[in-house]
Amino acid sequence: MAKEKRNIEINSRADTLPLMGPDVRPWPVTPPPTPEWVMDNIYAKRKAQEFGKFLEDNLRLDYVFDKPEALQGLRVMCNGVWQISRLFGASLLSEQGAEVMHVEPPGGDPLRQLTPFGREEYMLKDNVTGEPCGLDFLHEFRNAKSITLNLETPEGRELYKSMATVMDVIIEAWPPGYMDSLGIGYRQLSKLNPRLIYCWVGERGQWGPGKDEVSKHGQWTLDPFSAAADSWIHNTGFPPDQCPRGGKGGDVMRSGAWLPSYVCGEQATVSILAALFWRDGVSGEGQFIEVTAAEALMDILDFDIGWYGFNASIKARTGAWDPNLNQYEWNPCKDGYMMIGGQTDRLWYRIGMCIERELPEFGRLIHEDPLLKEMGARNSLQGLIKTYSITTKWLRDINRIEAEQKLMEYEIAAGPVLYIDEVAEFPHFKYRPWVNTIETEFYGTVMYSESCGAFQHRTPARVKDLGRPLGHDNGEVYQKFLGIGPLKLRELKAKGVI
Amino acid sequence: MDEKELQKMKVCDFDELPGPKSKEELDEMKMPFEEYCRKAFDVGNEFAKPEALKGVRWMSTTMYIFTPHSVANLAELGAECIKVEMPRMGDPMRHTSPFNEAYLYPLHDTRPMTGTGYGFLNANVNEYYITLDYHVPESKRVFYDLVKMSDGLTECYRHGTFDRWKQGYRTVAEMNPRFIYVWGGGFGYGPKIFGGSYDILGQAHAGLASITGTHEDFGGHATKCTNWCIDWYSGTQITVAIMAAMNWRLKTGLGTMIEFSQVQAATRMCGYTAPLYGRFGIVRQRWGNWDTQLCVHGIIMTGKSDFPDAKNPQEKFEARYVMVSAFGDADFKELCNIIKKPDLFSTYKSHKERVGAPAQIDIYKAIEDWAVDKTRSQVVKIFKEAGILSEPVLNDKEVYESEHFRQRGTVRWNDDPLFGDILIHSGYSAGLMSKTPRRHKWQWRPVGADNVKIYHELLGYPMSKIEELYNRNII
Numbered sequence: 001m002a003k004e005k006r007n008i009e010i011n012s013r014a015d016t017l018p019l020m021g022p023d024v025r026p027w028p029v030t031p032p033p034t035p036e037w038v039m040d041n042i043y044a045k046r047k048a049q050e051f052g053k054f055l056e057d058n059l060r061l062d063y064v065f066d067k068p069e070a071l072q073g074l075r076v077m078c079n080g081v082w083q084i085s086r087l088f089g090a091s092l093l094s095e096q097g098a099e100v101m102h103v104e105p106p107g108g109d110p111l112r113q114l115t116p117f118g119r120e121e122y123m124l125k126d127n128v129t130g131e132p133c134g135l136d137f138l139h140e141f142r143n144a145k146s147i148t149l150n151l152e153t154p155e156g157r158e159l160y161k162s163m164a165t166v167m168d169v170i171i172e173a174w175p176p177g178y179m180d181s182l183g184i185g186y187r188q189l190s191k192l193n194p195r196l197i198y199c200w201v202g203e204r205g206q207w208g209p210g211k212d213e214v215s216k217h218g219q220w221t222l223d224p225f226s227a228a229a230d231s232w233i234h235n236t237g238f239p240p241d242q243c244p245r246g247g248k249g250g251d252v253m254r255s256g257a258w259l260p261s262y263v264c265g266e267q268a269t270v271s272i273l274a275a276l277f278w279r280d281g282v283s284g285e286g287q288f289i290e291v292t293a294a295e296a297l298m299d300i301l302d303f304d305i306g307w308y309g310f311n312a313s314i315k316a317r318t319g320a321w322d323p324n325l326n327q328y329e330w331n332p333c334k335d336g337y338m339m340i341g342g343q344t345d346r347l348w349y350r351i352g353m354c355i356e357r358e359l360p361e362f363g364r365l366i367h368e369d370p371l372l373k374e375m376g377a378r379n380s381l382q383g384l385i386k387t388y389s390i391t392t393k394w395l396r397d398i399n400r401i402e403a404e405q406k407l408m409e410y411e412i413a414a415g416p417v418l419y420i421d422e423v424a425e426f427p428h429f430k431y432r433p434w435v436n437t438i439e440t441e442f443y444g445t446v447m448y449s450e451s452c453g454a455f456q457h458r459t460p461a462r463v464k465d466l467g468r469p470l471g472h473d474n475g476e477v478y479q480k481f482l483g484i485g486p487l488k489l490r491e492l493k494a495k496g497v498i
Numbered sequence: 499m500d501e502k503e504l505q506k507m508k509v510c511d512f513d514e515l516p517g518p519k520s521k522e523e524l525d526e527m528k529m530p531f532e533e534y535c536r537k538a539f540d541v542g543n544e545f546a547k548p549e550a551l552k553g554v555r556w557m558s559t560t561m562y563i564f565t566p567h568s569v570a571n572l573a574e575l576g577a578e579c580i581k582v583e584m585p586r587m588g589d590p591m592r593h594t595s596p597f598n599e600a601y602l603y604p605l606h607d608t609r610p611m612t613g614t615g616y617g618f619l620n621a622n623v624n625e626y627y628i629t630l631d632y633h634v635p636e637s638k639r640v641f642y643d644l645v646k647m648s649d650g651l652t653e654c655y656r657h658g659t660f661d662r663w664k665q666g667y668r669t670v671a672e673m674n675p676r677f678i679y680v681w682g683g684g685f686g687y688g689p690k691i692f693g694g695s696y697d698i699l700g701q702a703h704a705g706l707a708s709i710t711g712t713h714e715d716f717g718g719h720a721t722k723c724t725n726w727c728i729d730w731y732s733g734t735q736i737t738v739a740i741m742a743a744m745n746w747r748l749k750t751g752l753g754t755m756i757e758f759s760q761v762q763a764a765t766r767m768c769g770y771t772a773p774l775y776g777r778f779g780i781v782r783q784r785w786g787n788w789d790t791q792l793c794v795h796g797i798i799m800t801g802k803s804d805f806p807d808a809k810n811p812q813e814k815f816e817a818r819y820v821m822v823s824a825f826g827d828a829d830f831k832e833l834c835n836i837i838k839k840p841d842l843f844s845t846y847k848s849h850k851e852r853v854g855a856p857a858q859i860d861i862y863k864a865i866e867d868w869a870v871d872k873t874r875s876q877v878v879k880i881f882k883e884a885g886i887l888s889e890p891v892l893n894d895k896e897v898y899e900s901e902h903f904r905q906r907g908t909v910r911w912n913d914d915p916l917f918g919d920i921l922i923h924s925g926y927s928a929g930l931m932s933k934t935p936r937r938h939k940w941q942w943r944p945v946g947a948d949n950v951k952i953y954h955e956l957l958g959y960p961m962s963k964i965e966e967l968y969n970r971n972i973i
Contacts (some may be wrong), residue, residue, distance in 0.1 A: 017778070019779070021777050025779060027776060028915075032690050038688060038689050038691075041689075042688075042689055042692070043691070046658070046692060048658045048691075051657075051658045051662075052691070053662050054655070054661075054668065054692075055686075055687040055757070056687055057745075059686075059755075059757050060687075061577060068746075070742040070743060070745055070746040071742055071745060071746075076538075084769070088784055092735075092738050092924070096738075114791040114792065115791060116770065116791055117790060117791075117853055117854050117855050117968045118775070118849065118850040118851070118853040118854055120850075121657070121778075122774060122777075122780065124777070133771070134770045134791070135770035135771040135773040135774055135777075136791065137772050138770075139769055139772070140769070156582055176531070176532075177531035177532070180531045180534070181531070183953065187526070187527065187533070187534055188527075196629060202743070203949075204902065205537060205902070206531075206532075206535060207531075207535035207906075208902045208903075208905050208906050209901050209905065210900065210901070210902030210903075211532075211902070214833070215823075215824070215829055215885055215886055215887045216824070216829075216884070216885025217825065217826055217828035217829050217832070217885070217887070218828075219824070219825070219826045219829050219887060221823075221887055222792075222795070222805045222823065224797075224821065225821055225823070225889055227893045227898075228797070228889050228890070228892065229889060229892060229897070230554065230892070231893055231894045231896070231897045232724060232759065233797065233819070233821075233891050234812075234816065234819070234891050234892060234893045234894075235724035235725075235893075236721065236724040237711070237716070237721055238711075238719060239684075240723065243712075243717060243718060243719065244717065244836070245799065246640045246787060246799055246826055246866075247712065247716055247787075247799075248712065248715045248716055248717035248718065249711070249712040249716065249718030251786075251787065251797075251799060251819065252787070252797065252816070252891055253710065253711055253712070253721050253786070253787060254787050254797060255706075255710050255723060255727075256706070256708060256709030256710035256711070256768075256782075256784055256785065256797075257709060257710070257767045257771075258767070258769060258771060259723070259727060259731075259766050259767060262731065262766075262767040263727075263730075263731055263734070265817070266734045266735055266738055267734060267928050267929045268572055268733065268929065269738045270734060270737050270738055270741060271574075271928065271929035271931055273738065273742060273744075273745060274550040274551060274741060274934065275550060275576045275747070275928075275933075276741075276745060277550060277551065277933065278550040278643045278934050279742060279750055280546070280745070281748055282552070283548075283864030283933075285933060286934075287931055287932045287934065288538050288932035289929060289931050289932070290535070290538075290929070290930040291541065291929040291930070292927075295903075295908050295928060296924070296929070298897070298903075298909075298923050298924040299563075299620070299730075299923070299927075299928035300567070300620075300723045300725060300726075300727065300730030300731065300734070301724075301725050301923065301924075302615040302617070302619070302620070302724075302726060302922075303596065303600070303617065303619035304725070304894050305894050305898055305909060305921060305923035306619050306620070306920065306921050306922065307596060307600055307614035308894040308895055308897075308898050308921070309617055309898065309911070309919075309920070309921025310616065310921070311599070311600065312895070313596070313599075313600070313894075314810055314813070314893050314894045314895050315596070315724070315812075316811070316812055317724070318724075319719065319721065319722065320707075320719060320720065320721060320722045321722070323597050324595060324597075324615075324617045325592045325594060325597050327543070328696065328698055328709070328759070329698070329722070330698070330722070331722065332700055336720075337702070337707070337719070337720050339698055339699060339701075339703075341696045341698055344590060354818070358616070371544065374596045376595070377591060378510065378598075379594075379595070379596075379597055379600060380598055381597060382595055389955055398943075406778060411694075413684075413693070413695060413699055415698075415699050415702055415703045416703075417702045417703075417707045418702065418704070418708060419705065419708040419781050419782075419783075420705045420771045420772060420775045420781055420782055421775055421779075422773060423703070423704060423705045423765060424725050424772070426775070427689050427690075428685055428688050428689050428690040429762075429765075430814075431688040431689055431761075432686070432688055432762070434759075434762040434765060435765060435776075437776060445776075445777075446771045446776060446777065447775060447776020447777065447778075448772055448773055449765045449766045449768065450762065450766075450767075451760075451773050452732070452735050452739075452758060452759070453735070453738065453739045453742070453756070453758075455686060455687075455757040455759070456743070456754055456755065456757070457667070457754045457755040457756075458743075458746070458752060458754035458755075459746050459754060461742075464524065473838070475596065483953055488948065
């Protein structure tokens with residue numbers, strides 16, 4: 001907590017910047033519940049104290065550093081620029097203990113320069129070079145080393161080949177065929193290191209009539225081209241009968257997060273680990289893997305393409321409603337949006353009972369409608385429109401917190417749409433904590449999203465550091481793997497090889 | 499010179515020398531990269547290659563999408579997976595279907611009226627379907643017999659339920675120390691431990707919804723992703739955790755327990771959202787179809803649809819959105835010339851200037867004004883011919899017809915053993931693997947269809963016992 005109250009005059013945004021940050025405005029604002037409180041008020045309520053203690057004793061985040069790492073000894077080289085998917089895939093491995101080295105060209109990954117609306121004041125300067133780094137790059141660059149290498153020089157390619165002989169995994173994200181044309185793709189490297197697992201990640205593919213392209217001036221195909229190609233964007237958003245078109249809400253919609261890239265990165269990790277399992281357990285051989293964001297996302301696109309195959313349906317947008325389930329949506333309330341879910345009769349009538357208390361016509365119009373009594377029939381479009389119109393009539397006069405409290409009395413899975421400040425103060429998020437802070441080596445204290453694999457009994461995933469100045473580990477890595485000492489390193493640097 | 503002397507002259511072995519050694523190898527090194535990829539991944543011949551997870555057996559005591567998907571990934575990679583459902587009822591997801599209209603048959607005793615809905619698609623592929631009612635004391639022994647024979651399980655019941663039923667991690671680890679036990683749910687230990695969860699709750703609670711969609715200032719709302727993205731995406735992260743744990747088990751022979759919360763996973767994909775708030779107190783908002791960090795890099799609306807005469811409104815009205823990307827200086831300059839607004843480039847020469855919020859509003863409006871009398875395909879064609887990256891926003895029909903996905907084997911018809919022709923998407927290509935490819939064997943099977951296969955052929959129960967268990971509604 002801030003220690004004293006100060007009077008400050010604010011004339012511009014520049015005056016507000018020093019007032020922010022974890023030293024001045026600490027997180028969390030209100031402390032999380034204590035384990036004792038959770039024991040007495042949560043676990044005890046269901047007579048689960050003993051089980052709760054077992055979970056806390058074995059899974060708490062506080063204990064991750066007392067335990068070994070699952071992928072200890074796995075060496076990963078990640079080579080590319082731009083693609084967030086490669087960073088996320090590499091992070092999933094490094095959080096589990098793999099040794100990850102990111103190879104960037106001497107100029108660095110342009111992702112380092114990205115910052116919302118171009119605002120440099122929201123980039124973080126490292127304490128070695130003073131170079132600013134964008135927060136997306138920083139957040140996804142986890143437990144890893146940064147080395148530079150100019151692969152356009154013959155000497156750089158030789159160094160890269162030597163590195164490849166001592167790696168278990170290479171994740172690559174360059175345009176289709178580029179590494180191959182330089183003589184350092186899977187085709188060539190697998191001859192030097194048959195155990196190598198080589199994974200290319202991209203948007204639509206490195207082969208095929210719609211493969212990833214580079215523009216005339218060298219710009220790459222990036223997220224969300226993948227989601228445009230696999231119908232995800234077409235199927236997301238509000239329909240024009242709910243909001244007007246043309247940037248006013250009623251258009252197709254991309255994800256605010258780089259969702260396709262994350263989906264691509266995690267499937268890359270699954271394929272890599274499956275290949276590793278096969279290599280170490282069965283064959284001793286590496287292999288070539290290709291994961292694209294378009295296909296990884298299409299794999300999880302519910303039934304959408306399959307539905308077209310079934311009866312030539314083309315899925316339309318349904319905004320914040322789900323065409324498969326009633327109720328399962330969020331609708332506007334007084335101060336935001338309230339999500340409500342429950343489609344089986346047991347839950348569906350419970351939602352109604354809660355609303356009916358204050359809005360008696362809900363019972364008459366919804367519960368007594370013979371069409372809506374049948375679970376399947378409730379999912380018809382008219383069923384959704386009717387149910388949600390009257391639900392929203394109840395919601396529009398109350399705030400999120402009121403709606404949540406009322407629905408919770410009936411034990412309904414319901415919750416408000418939360419913004420990041422609310423997420424960071426959500427008691428359960430603080431308690432675990434899922435949004436956490438870390439003292440990084442180079443960028444001060446940073447708030448980040450905790451690793452999802454961190455809650456594991458024997459070998460939990462963990463975050464040790466975020467971000468890295470460009471090429472910070474050249475000395476260590478080239479010495480360790482290739483025996484290149486400082487003198488030779490300086491020479492290579494002067495020649496523009498690293 | 500005799501043989502001995504000849505051998506003396508040699509300093510290395512021919513086979514160890516670099517370079518191709520045979521016609522095949524020469525061809526492989528010479529062939530164009532694209533051809534090499536086609537040969538390496540060899541679409542259509544997946545079944546001629548081995549499976550990565552051959553011999554792994556996994557129990558899926560799961561429902562809905564999230565936890566089932568963590569197992570489906572394993573099943574596509576070759577593990578033998580056993581889906582356990584409640585007798586006569588099955589996974590509630592079987593009831594689910596878009597607007598209640600797409601169901602697959604055949605009819606069978608448990609759901610004679612309806613079959614299984616398309617909501618169930620893709621979440622439990624290649625698995626064996628058995629039934630077991632955990633509430634009955636006699637089912638315990640059956641459950642333990644399965645545990646003894648398996649490598650792990652994924653479950654999704656309210657935390658502590660399996661523990662109370664004496665089939666939780668603490669119990670099974672003592673029966674099979676190699677067992678990898680996964681609990682997947684909304685929240686995990688802590689104040690919301692007993693809170694239920696859905697995909698949509700993850701989207702809403704964890705910040706994803708707050709940054710997706712058009713901002714209120716423009717008239718829009720927080721937008722739900724079309725698919726159950728958090729369910730699926732969290733399921734895949736469980737698979738990552740399982741695979742890492744299996745790797746550890748190769749070395750130590752020990753299993754573990756994984757507690758995975760989908761609500762957390764939704765926050766994990768929000769990128770700079772958390773660090774921006776933590777350091778600067780800025781609460782990230784929604785920015786619609788544009789990009790907060792790159793401009794031009796977004797989706798624009800054209801004035802005309804590609805198919806004005808089509809019957810289906812999705813073609814008639816919606817075939818009018820284009821993804822265009824020209825954030826580099828040269829690309830942006832080219833774009834400004836195309837839309838006949840060269841002054842736009844002089845106003846926003848650097849990317850830093852372009853990516854500012856007022857600049858973006860200005861720029862995208864200029865592009866849309868230019869596109870107002872054009873169709874989607876006209877706009878894409880003009881941009882592409884100028885060397886600018888641009889693609890139409892495709893609908894499901896167009897994805898189905900896409901030559902790209904057809905050639906890659908991503909969208910293909912499968913002759914399902916029970917249901918005949920079923921269109922599958924990405925079952926083979928969520929990750930292409932050259933030596934141990936993923937594959938799709940069957941979509942799903944009726945509730946309890948494999949009871950005999952598992953209980954008799956695997957566990958060795960006599961047929962009379964299976965009949966008895968069935969008649970008593972235990973299986």
